[in-house]
Amino acid sequence: MREQEDRERHRELAQFLRTRRARMTPERAGLPAEGRRRTPGLRRSEVALLAGISVDWYTWLEQGRNIQVSSQVLESIAHALQLDADEKKHLFLLALQQYPAASTQAAPEISPALQRFLDLQGTSPAYVTDQRLNIVAWNRIASMLYGGYETMSARERNSVWRTFTSPDVRELLREHWESHARHRLAQFRASYAKYAGDPWWTDMIGELSRTSEEFRAWWPRHDVLNGPEGEKINYHRAVGKLTFEQVSFIMSDEPNLTVTLNVPAADGDTVAKLSKLLKE
Structure with missing residues (x-):
C-alpha cells in the first residue's frame, strides 16, 4: 500500500x-x-x-x-x-519534504463549544470542513441555505462532490458557479498532496471524473489554492439574492478542521432576508 x-x-x-x-x-x-x-x-x-x-x-x-x-x-x-x-x-x-499524513483519517470530533460557536453566528451561515472538504458541522442557517445537511449522506456532505454533481448548488450560485467550482477544486487538489494514493481520494477522484465533465476537464490543470473565496453571492428560491464576505480559519487545537463563516454584507439587506428565513 x-x-x-x-x-x-x-x-x-x-x-x-x-x-x-x-x-x-x-x-x-x-x-x-x-x-x-x-x-x-x-x-x-x-x-x-x-x-x-x-x-x-x-x-x-x-x-x-x-x-x-x-x-x-x-x-x-x-x-x-x-x-x-x-x-x-x-x-x-x-516531494515528501514534510511527513505525509496518515492514510486513514479518524472522524473529527466536534466539541460542544465549537457547535455553540456555530449556533451563535445567527444569520451568518457557518460550517466546519475536514481536509477532505467534508462538511462535518454546521449551524441552522447554513443547513437551510445550502440544502439540509442533516438528511444528506456522507458523500453528499462532501463540498466538492456536491459542487460538481448537485443541480441545487448550480441554482444557488447561477453565474458564479464556475468560479466557485474552480476555487473548490483547487482547494481539493491542494489537500490531495498530503494523501496522494490514499484509497478514499482515489475513489472520489475517479467517481467525480466519471460523473462531471467539468471536473474531468479541470482536474489535469493541477491548480492549487488555499483560503476563502472573498465575496460570495447566493440565490435562494424564497428570499432571492444574498451577498456575503467569506472568512475562514483553522482550529488551533484541531489543525485538520477549517471553520468557514459567510458574513452577510454590511448593507443589511441580506441579514433581513436571512432573518425572515429563520422565522419560517
Missing part, C-alpha cells in the same frame, strides 16, 4: 511540474526568445538552468522517479517556475 501511495505521489509531482513548466515563457523567465516553439512553455533544460541543477536530475523529477531531493533544490525549482505560496507548499508536500 505504501509503495502504491509513493508511486502516485511521484506521478502527481511529475504532472504538477510539467503543467507549471508549460505555462512559463522564456520572456517571463528572463531568457532570450528563440523563435516559435513546437510545444508551449520552457524546455526542461531551461528550468534546470534557472534552478541551477542538472538536466538529468530535473528530468527524473518530471518522469516521476523515486529520487530524494533537498529543500534547497525544491526552493530553486519553485523560484525558477515562479510558483506562488500555495503552489510552493504543494510542491514541497508532493
Whole structure:
C-alpha cells in the first residue's frame, strides 16, 4: 500500500511540474526568445538552468522517479517556475519534504463549544470542513441555505462532490458557479498532496471524473489554492439574492478542521432576508 501511495505521489509531482513548466515563457523567465516553439512553455533544460541543477536530475523529477531531493533544490525549482505560496507548499508536500499524513483519517470530533460557536453566528451561515472538504458541522442557517445537511449522506456532505454533481448548488450560485467550482477544486487538489494514493481520494477522484465533465476537464490543470473565496453571492428560491464576505480559519487545537463563516454584507439587506428565513 505504501509503495502504491509513493508511486502516485511521484506521478502527481511529475504532472504538477510539467503543467507549471508549460505555462512559463522564456520572456517571463528572463531568457532570450528563440523563435516559435513546437510545444508551449520552457524546455526542461531551461528550468534546470534557472534552478541551477542538472538536466538529468530535473528530468527524473518530471518522469516521476523515486529520487530524494533537498529543500534547497525544491526552493530553486519553485523560484525558477515562479510558483506562488500555495503552489510552493504543494510542491514541497508532493516531494515528501514534510511527513505525509496518515492514510486513514479518524472522524473529527466536534466539541460542544465549537457547535455553540456555530449556533451563535445567527444569520451568518457557518460550517466546519475536514481536509477532505467534508462538511462535518454546521449551524441552522447554513443547513437551510445550502440544502439540509442533516438528511444528506456522507458523500453528499462532501463540498466538492456536491459542487460538481448537485443541480441545487448550480441554482444557488447561477453565474458564479464556475468560479466557485474552480476555487473548490483547487482547494481539493491542494489537500490531495498530503494523501496522494490514499484509497478514499482515489475513489472520489475517479467517481467525480466519471460523473462531471467539468471536473474531468479541470482536474489535469493541477491548480492549487488555499483560503476563502472573498465575496460570495447566493440565490435562494424564497428570499432571492444574498451577498456575503467569506472568512475562514483553522482550529488551533484541531489543525485538520477549517471553520468557514459567510458574513452577510454590511448593507443589511441580506441579514433581513436571512432573518425572515429563520422565522419560517
